[in-house]
């Protein structure tokens with residue numbers, strides 16, 4: 063912690079960064095912090111409750127963050143993958159951001175939970191994590207932490223759904239999507255949903271109805287999922303933001319598995335590796351084409 | 353385009369199929385099928401686009417929303433794309449989208465993806481007839497068409513799309529609209 | 534606010550189940566906090582239409598969404614149109630609704646309805662809103678107070694308020710003490726008279742004491758937290774539109790609008806025309822909120838609220854300055870839902886405390 067705070071003080075005092083984005087203690091657990099003066103550096107914390115993917119604040123749809131000056135962002139390895147996504151898609155250039163990597167031992171599901179990691183509390187995104195020591199960084203702080211008690215619960219649930227008939231899956235998803243209010247919190251919380259004007263906000267033509275009936279909701283969820291295919295880093299922020307508890311991680315994870323199967327692609331923190339949608343190989347699988 | 357008897361179920365269900373095809377290969381191939389007077393089902397409405405690379409997954413969604421029971425997406429064979437790589441990009445996207453539909457419970461059998469070149473009029477005929485027969489077997493896609501209905505969402509109970517009456521002949525929307533004919 | 538009137542009756546846990554069964558058997562729609570039987574993960578309670586007493590989840594935490602969806606649905610048809618030749622035929626929607634009963638509403642959710650009534654009857658009477666309001670009988674559940682994000686006491690309510698309610702249930706050992714405070718409420722009790730035990734049995738005094746104790750404990754619990762003065766806040770907010778306070782608050786907010794979705798008093802809507810096919814369609818209204826960018830986006834592309842700082846400021850302004858200026862009371866019942874749901878830890882109670890502090894200085 064001292065390392066992080068000292069670095070923050072230095073970055074701000076030397077004028078290298080206009081704001082350091084990390085985590086602080088809020089009334090309901092950990093929350094994002096925007097440190098703009100060296101005096102506030104001691105507010106910063108990092109522990110297993112720091113679940114937020116702060117890469118979201120680098121997303122160009124956040125003018126209020128841009129106004130604070132050059133950002134230095136504290137990133138876990140998975141957050142760094144989202145930063146890589148923004149770099150890959152030319153939403154950010156490497157010289158416009160300072161990345162402070164933190165060695166991570168896993169996070170819990172919500173920032174309000176106690177910081178104890180057990181199979182019941184660990185976030186699904188920690189399953190199969192290969193970046194507990196982030197590589198896409200300018201500074202790396204903190205001690206190495208033990209591996210979290212990961213769980214494959216999400217993959218098991220997907221296997222269960224896959225085993226159902228299309229009609230049963232349809233019934234499952236209609237019952238889930240019927241709850242959706244179309245607030246689009248899932249989009250706002252997503253670091254990779256960076257479109258200046260999201261397709262669902264467009265009305266001429268209106269591809270996706272804004273009404274929260276099932277027809278509009280299916281169009282929205284099919285589109286959101288398709289747009290994130292091969293780009294989603296699996297941070298689960300969309301699901302956490304959803305006020306009605308729609309299990310979006312099932313869809314995101316399913317598509318991660320599909321992309322892995324079809325294109326042998328796993329989302330990476332290397333911005334030079336192209337995303338699978340937008341690239342192609344002449345010998346891609348095409349069994350589904352007649 | 354010459355039409356034969358539509359393959360249909362005994363109850364007289366005529367599936368409505370929307371085809372999104374590329375201008376250079378499949379549209380020309382379909383044209384050839386027509387000028388060659390090949391016999392095929394008349395249930396398919398063709399929408400011509402410059403390239404399969406221009407065909408977005410939302411076209412499929414919109415077709416289902418507006419009453420299609422099945423969809424065909426077809427373009428140039430690999431290496432034949434008029435724009436070099438549009439079909440390769442489409443292949444990636446639809447490879448993913450097909451799995452996504454399946455996961456959400458939309459039977460992927462309702463959507464045919466095919467490569468039909470300008471000279472393959474006979475293949476187009478087969479694609480059409482097979483798709484129509486397969487979708488006729490699956491029945492009308494009321495589950496999707498009735499998603500919105502008169503629903504009010506929020507406090508009101510969620511609609512059960514499978515409870516809705518099915519099998520009824522849906523009127524052709526173009527017949528309802530007398531304006532501009 | 535007004536305490537419940539009418540003699541307190543006792544409804545045993547068992548008879549609560551019977552009441553639910555009788556209401557449903559009579560063909561009336563019943564809303565109550567209940568678990569989603571299909572929820573993928575645990576699932577907190579929500580207000581739902583229920584079909585059996587087994588679904589009731591009175592003891593659960595505060596329902597995630599407020600009651601407002603039962604009066605202002607997320608999406609509802611305003612009218613339908615059909616093109617008939619060169620003419621357009623308009624099909625109206627009914628503005629009379631079948632009776633429905635809400636059991637176990639939290640006082641902050643019920644009170645919100647009466648606050649929102651003011652804007653719904655401002656110049657033009659919203660028939661759909663009032664149609665549903667009139668058709669509904671609401672019995673509150675005297676609230677145990679959820680957590681430190683609750684601040685109903687700071688906005689002229691309290692955990693046993695009966696504002697806009699037709700009656701109230703207060704948990705006591707073995708069941709609930711039931712008071713009705715309107716004719717609608719009394720009629721509901723009257724209709725199921727056999728289930729209620731009258732107030733003159735020996736146990737009645739004990740039960741009243743238990744109920745009083747329960748309420749006093751809840752009041753003490755909520756009052757322990759936030760001490761603010763909404764009049765002071767209103768003045769400060771009105772005078773400090775350009776204060777840098779807002780710039781410091783805004784960056785955390787990602788504009789997800791979850792706060793407005795769950796809020797019982799946020800009531801803004803968007804109106805859209807949606808074709809259902811060729812030649813017919815529906816005009817709908819859908820929930821909308823000032824927390825999103827498109828809410829204020831002009832056709833020209835200009836957006837007067839260009840960033841989240843100004844959008845969050847708008848939310849606080851509307852609730853604590855604009856609404857009280859126009860209607861004489863704040864547009865907030867202190868339910869704390871916005872703070873609980875916010876994925877980024879924005880906390881309205883904390884914001885209000887800061888403003889109060891600034892206003893005092």
Ligand code: SF4
Pocket residue numbers: 251252253254255290293294295296297298299300301314
């Ligand atoms: S879609 Fe969800 S899980 Fe994927 S990157 Fe976006 S917020 Fe994270």
Ligand code: SF4
Pocket residue numbers: 249254255256257259260261262285286289290
């Ligand atoms: S859903 Fe698609 S269009 Fe909308 S912001 Fe996300 S990526 Fe962009």
Ligand code: SF4
Pocket residue numbers: 241242243244245246247248249300303304305306307308
């Ligand atoms: S956050 Fe949840 S309710 Fe809101 S649009 Fe996304 S899925 Fe729907």
Ligand code: SF4
Pocket residue numbers: 792795796797798799852864865866867868869870871872881
């Ligand atoms: S603003 Fe927040 S505390 Fe106030 S009524 Fe709305 S959700 Fe509840």
Ligand code: SF4
Pocket residue numbers: 785786787788789790791792793824871874875876877878879
């Ligand atoms: S819930 Fe939080 S992040 Fe979302 S719009 Fe409201 S204040 Fe902003």
